[in-house]
Amino acid sequence: MGSTLSRLRLTLVTFRAISAIYKELNERLKQTPGLPVSNPSTPYWAIPASPIAQHGSDATLPSEADILIIGSGITGTAVARTLLAQSDVPQIVMLEARDACSGATGRNGGHVTPLLYHDYAALKKKHGAEMAKSILKFRFTHIAELIQVSKDEDILADGQCRQVETFDVFFDQEMFDLAVQNLNGYLDDMPEQRRLWRVVGVEECVKDLQFSKTVVGAIATTAGAIHPYRFVTSILLRLLGSHPTSFQLFTHTPCLSISSSRSKDGGYTVLTNKGTIQARHVVHATNGWASHLLPAMRGKIVPVRAHMSAQRPGLGLGRTEGAGSQLESSPSASAGGSVLTLTDNPANNWLGTRSFVMYADGRYDYLTQQPSSPPVAEQSLYPPPAAEFMFGGGLAHGELAEQAFMDEVGVADDRDCSMETSAYLGGALSLYFGGWGAEGRDTESKSTDKPIIFGEESEEGRVKKLWTGILGVSADGRPWVGRLPAKVSGRPAPRGSSSLKQKHYLNQLAPPGEWISAGYSGEGMVHGLLSGNALAHMILGNADDVLPDAFMVTEARWKKAKIEDLVDGFVVS
Template sequence: MYSSILFAKPFHLLLANPPHPDVADRQSEKLPESADIVIIGSGMSGTSIAWHLLMDNKSNSTKVPRIAMLEARQACSGATGRNGGHIRPSSYEEYVDAKKVTTQEQAAKITKFRANHVDALIGAANKLPAQGAGRLEEPFAEAVRQWETLKKEVPEVGNEWGVLQRDEAVRISLMPDAVGALTGTAKVAGAIWGYRFVTNSLKMLLDTYPKSLSLDTHTTATAVTATSKNSTHNFAVTTDRGTILANHVVYATNSWSPHFVPMLGDALAGGLLSMSAHLGGAGLPKPGAWPAYHNNVSLPGGRAWSLFLRGGLDYIVQNPENGEYMFGGGAGIPEPENINQYDDSVFPAAATASYLNGALPTYFGYQNWGAERTDFPADLHQDVIYPGRTKRVWTGVEGFTTDAFPFVGPLSQKFTNRAVKNRAAGGEWVSAGFNGEGMDYAWLSGKGLSEMIRNHMANATNEPLYEWFPQAFLPTQERLRKQNSTSVARRDVDRSSRWV
């Protein structure tokens, strides 16, 4: 599948290189003794929750909460700091698939929720200081049928997509084997450099709210316990640098969340995904110079593709500044050992790494690819960036859920096995499990969760939920019961091996 993409902002596309000077290793001199809210995890989810709790608070009567964010490693060192940056929900396919699992009304809500991420993320990025094609006939025909359903049933999203037949698809994508393309307008498709967006957001929040937000990196939360009767707070969060008392605890910990909430382990598992960065062939167009097509309303920038080829989803995003390519995927290569993995320090398996190194010229065709480029970056550090076609290859851990929806919302005591002494004062919450599509799930999930928490702080209740927020994401017992716990997720896996 081919999808035309705008770039929200000219973010670079390399993994923590360089690391954010003010945020990557940030620590309080002394770990805070207490906080209204402890957020565990500093990726897109944790950052969105902190952002919306602090920035959307103005019109609310609740006081600005005191938030302590904990991160086991460097800031934003999980999936968000390792991803391809694609904000590209395949609305046509996802709507039809979601209807198989939930009601039509919920499926439509989820489809709109995901499509709204481009606007939401561009809006958020603009608040930061300045720096800051399907190629097989049947899948293509199926995608076109799905798009027709979407157009009929959710026209406000469906009308943002268009279909190009073979000749036009080949002409604009420079992929000789393309059989057709679905193109999304700038409203429903974009790209962002997750690491830079998140670390610059954290920097802005820490600068703007020094009394309300602390960030402690290299601080692993190892356990959460209910406090005794005399304690001032509901929970004690134990870390390797001391204990923090908190009224609310938020798990923004991706696939590691079941470490704290084992029941979620029946439906949420870690999967190792692989990603790579490439110079690209000298024959490929520079950003902004790709063949134009009707209805191309992209902002000037690189181009991006999702390709359903070779049995898995591959995706490519071109960096608008230097023309380099982020290429992720290889999911079609059978490596069952990638499921239930929680260690993202490992190198991709040989077959996947070889695929990532070699597949791009075969997508574009060697004629279009041209000669290999040799204009390596001036600041090349060969221990980190390789001098060759492939600049770097790495892994990240994604949180898969068995029904393909994230878990976002309040956790009942039945889930956590922890009695909450003073429910009016707080509780436990989760925002995790974005199924390899966090860029069009996690930001607005964080906004939704922050509204739920703020509402709880104002009314001491978890209700009501919001018109725009899909109830299908709530961590309910009924939802867990419906899931097939024998598929990928396992409660008995030790997820602490990476960071303890």
């Protein structure tokens, strides 16, 4: 009887807590995310800052633009890059509320790790097998595409874009068994991919991967890793130099409001802190902040605060006993690019060649590592990396995992870090890895007692830097890409070509309108580049056969999507 009463009390307490969480959450979801805060935490990626970090912050805003892009992350940059590759280049203005690339792109974990087998069954059930395969192919293609863009832009060294071997590592037997079951179902429908996957036993997890003996198994495949901030800012720097008259970037220039006119000479009037600018096309590349300028998207794209850290790895990691292996790439047309193969590596130094996602007790944590001694470009603006562990997660921890998650939903303030999550991130890695060893030091430092600190902004202990970033979580789990219907934008599209000076190439563009590419749900590096490219082609009036139809913005989809379904799914799982 006492045991039953105890369980009942616990159930009631939990229900009461969950109910209070839901009530508070609903209130947050009704509110605007506002403008990005002016004094955010500093991500380690942005130390040192790019030369264009504050480009155009003191410049005078032009009176007009053909295309106005709001946001300077990977999406806005992809849109601008694709548009500027045309022979007849439109006049493009990019607005950024803070420093360049200061949103989610410049704050994420550096993963280019598409969710594939994880989502396949649910996507197949909801959209059918062919659409599910299209979505997963779109994600996977980003690995090869990001590497190709890095080569084309000559930024492989600074952007650190590379293939890695990635591991989903499990510390819960039930979760591991379910993952293997999902993998087998995925490979049954796509047998040509079997050679890209392998299940890793406990012995290899402990001996080679150096995880603790509490590990139960892992699933390995190919993925990518990247320095997202330097990738984007390097491209923007090149675009500003190669298109000085047709591309302008204004940082610290937040967009305050947008209005449109249906008159014969009407267009969009965009109000900023520097005055107004007229535009024919407006592109929303603001992800978690999208609903500030698009109130109808509240509850459709929701900001969620996430935590990241840069840490020195333990000195016991990186080299293991045995023959060892290293990763090399080989071409594979069926996989949409090159894939990883294992070759002999006598040193067995895996620093910078692997990424991990750890699953344990409802937690979902992710880890990449910067290279230890990469080639440095002759004209590089940056010092070499020091094999830093880039570790994020901790959203679901503690007795009430739901509360830990929901406390961050609807939060668009990336100034501060949660003390509980920060403490968790600071201590979890040495528990995940069984061979952590002594605390690490910066590999580029010649001193054993004092690490190199750029601009006095990183710490001297294990954790070099902690910061937060704002994700844009989609209510139905899919990105929102395309032209915004009037009911969603809240503004009618201009009828004519507006009172701006008519230019011959404008007839080649789509009719004036507002556009969006956002809502990547924490997976921006495997959605943002090609979504931005596709959006640019739509603005150019061209068809795009790469973007899955399920990502397109429609009024019917907008009406159907409800964030409550996503939250309920998290609680049930």
